Amino acid sequence: MRLLIIGDLYGQIGAASAIARSRGAKVAHVADIDAALAALRDGQGADLIMIEVREDIEKLVNLLMRERFNLPVIACGVKNDKDAAVKAIRSGAKEYLPLPPNEELIAAVLEAITEETQSVIYASQAMAKTIAMADQIAPSDASIMITGESGTGKEVIARYIHKKSKRAGNLMISVNCAAIPENLLEAELFGHEKGAFTGAVARRIGKFEEADGGTILLDEISEMAMHLQAKLLRVLQEREVDRIGGNKPVKVNIRVLATSNRNMQEEVKKGTFREDLYFRLNVITLDMPSLRNRRDDIKPLAEHFIEKYSKANGLPVKKLADAALAKLMAYSWPGNVRELENSMHRSVLMASGNMIETDNILLQGAPEPIQEKAGNTITMAKPASGNTGGLVGRTVDSVEQELIIDTLNYCLGNRTHAANILGISIRTLRNKLKQYTEQGAAIPPSATGTE
Numbered sequence: 001m002r003l004l005i006i007g008d009l010y011g012q013i014g015a016a017s018a019i020a021r022s023r024g025a026k027v028a029h030v031a032d033i034d035a036a037l038a039a040l041r042d043g044q045g046a047d048l049i050m051i052e053v054r055e056d057i058e059k060l061v062n063l064l065m066r067e068r069f070n071l072p073v074i075a076c077g078v079k080n081d082k083d084a085a086v087k088a089i090r091s092g093a094k095e096y097l098p099l100p101p102n103e104e105l106i107a108a109v110l111e112a113i114t115e116e117t118q119s120v121i122y123a124s125q126a127m128a129k130t131i132a133m134a135d136q137i138a139p140s141d142a143s144i145m146i147t148g149e150s151g152t153g154k155e156v157i158a159r160y161i162h163k164k165s166k167r168a169g170n171l172m173i174s175v176n177c178a179a180i181p182e183n184l185l186e187a188e189l190f191g192h193e194k195g196a197f198t199g200a201v202a203r204r205i206g207k208f209e210e211a212d213g214g215t216i217l218l219d220e221i222s223e224m225a226m227h228l229q230a231k232l233l234r235v236l237q238e239r240e241v242d243r244i245g246g247n248k249p250v251k252v253n254i255r256v257l258a259t260s261n262r263n264m265q266e267e268v269k270k271g272t273f274r275e276d277l278y279f280r281l282n283v284i285t286l287d288m289p290s291l292r293n294r295r296d297d298i299k300p301l302a303e304h305f306i307e308k309y310s311k312a313n314g315l316p317v318k319k320l321a322d323a324a325l326a327k328l329m330a331y332s333w334p335g336n337v338r339e340l341e342n343s344m345h346r347s348v349l350m351a352s353g354n355m356i357e358t359d360n361i362l363l364q365g366a367p368e369p370i371q372e373k374a375g376n377t378i379t380m381a382k383p384a385s386g387n388t389g390g391l392v393g394r395t396v397d398s399v400e401q402e403l404i405i406d407t408l409n410y411c412l413g414n415r416t417h418a419a420n421i422l423g424i425s426i427r428t429l430r431n432k433l434k435q436y437t438e439q440g441a442a443i444p445p446s447a448t449g450t451e
């Protein structure tokens with residue numbers, strides 16, 4: 001976990017850094033936004049930025065976005081300055097941290113952002129085998145191809161391998177090859193010199209160089225364009241990268257892990273993936289079993305997620321009723337562990353008592369319960385009653401607005417949780433809220449919340 005602090009946090013930088021360091025974070029400090037950008041371009045990576053609330057946070061967020069540094073920004077300010085906190089969140093900060101720094105709060109923020117406490121949960125034979133194989137191959141420097149359906153835990157196992165490897169003390173940098181547009185992925189991976197192309201305002205170190213000494217995870221590698229595959233092959237063969245616009249190659253010492261949810265051999269046959277690159281990467285393959293083929297994992301995983309989301313919401317840890325577990329065991333989990341996680345997250349928020357009952361578990365294709373308003377919170381009615389009498393006469397837009405705002409209130413303003421329950425993306429949620437504000441709707445303070 002690497003923390004970059006901008007400014008002196010109103011004289012509290014010493015205390016804040018000490019707390020972050022004591023929690024295992026590496027802390028770097030720069031005077032202002034320009035210096036922060038320079039450090040990032042130079043390959044001094046960060047996982048999180050802390051900045052004084054009086055700085056121009058909007059400018060920082062925009063610059064980070066423009067240069068595709070995908071980093072959460074935490075605004076720090078004097079306690080109880082509500083206006084500054086709201087302004088910071090509106091400008092794109094993820095959280096507002098009151099100063100002087102509180103040990104527990106900083107620890108919670110670091111934990112939420114890094115998810116480094118994440119462990120691999122399993123009880124099945126199939127996963128035991130996969131883990132045994134991962135243990136065996138982790139210490140070598142061999143490239144590993146991790147395949148498996150979406151949501152089976154490919155990234156989780158990649159992190160596990162890195163942590164068990166000789167490189168554990170160094171970084172693991174992950175690049176999602178599917179999420180970054182083709183023309184930008186090249187610069188992202190290989191870096192560029194100043195002026196290499198329009199928009200290359202300064203030299204930028206690529207991910208391979210950033211990962212030097214550690215591991216690079218090329219997520220969804222099958223989505224990489226052919227000409228980049230050729231460039232990647234050269235990196236693997238020569239262990240050096242050519243920055244775009246650069247005139248001499250740079251040596252890198254990296255281990256490559258790659259993931260894909262496609263059948264790579266078929267991609268090679270179809271001609272969309274280079275065979276030579278496939279052989280280079282595929283020194284060892286780990287195939288993640290789908291959740292329906294390792295049902296013994298369902299119970300421990302469900303309990304793990306229930307505990308995780310109960311704690312994250314400040315609730316006592318709820319228990320899974322036997323009938324509810326039976327419902328989980330009977331389901332096919334097309335979205336694998338990710339779907340189970342989302343489903344448990346929702347059920348923790350929906351269950352009003354200490355038990356998670358069958359009705360609190362919504363599965364894909366199962367009828368959604370009708371949401372009824374009760375004071376400021378939402379209670380979940382029994383599903384499929386077909387009784388919409390109370391809503392007839394209202395427009396879809398007005399019901400939608402009320403539902404969104406109530407759900408946000410219910411989640412104490414946490415947009416990620418609310419979007420999950422509503423079954424929409426955070427982006428959609430953000431747009432809707434913006435629209436409501438523009439229309440002059442009264443949005444309660446908690447609903448302006450965090451993500």
Ligand SMILES: Nc1ncnc2c1ncn2[C@@H]1O[C@H](COP(=O)(O)OP(=O)(O)OP(=O)(O)O)[C@@H](O)[C@H]1O
Pocket residue numbers: 118119120121122148149150151152153154155156157261337338341
């Ligand atoms: N064995 C496990 N123990 C704990 N959590 C897990 C486990 N497997 C998966 N998860 C959780 O499930 C979610 C999906 O895992 P991950 O992102 O590793 O899957 P993936 O195969 O990379 O998915 P995708 O193909 O969609 O990228 C994550 O939130 C992860 O933390």
Ligand SMILES: [Mg+2]
Pocket residue numbers: 154155219259
């Ligand atoms: Mg993944």
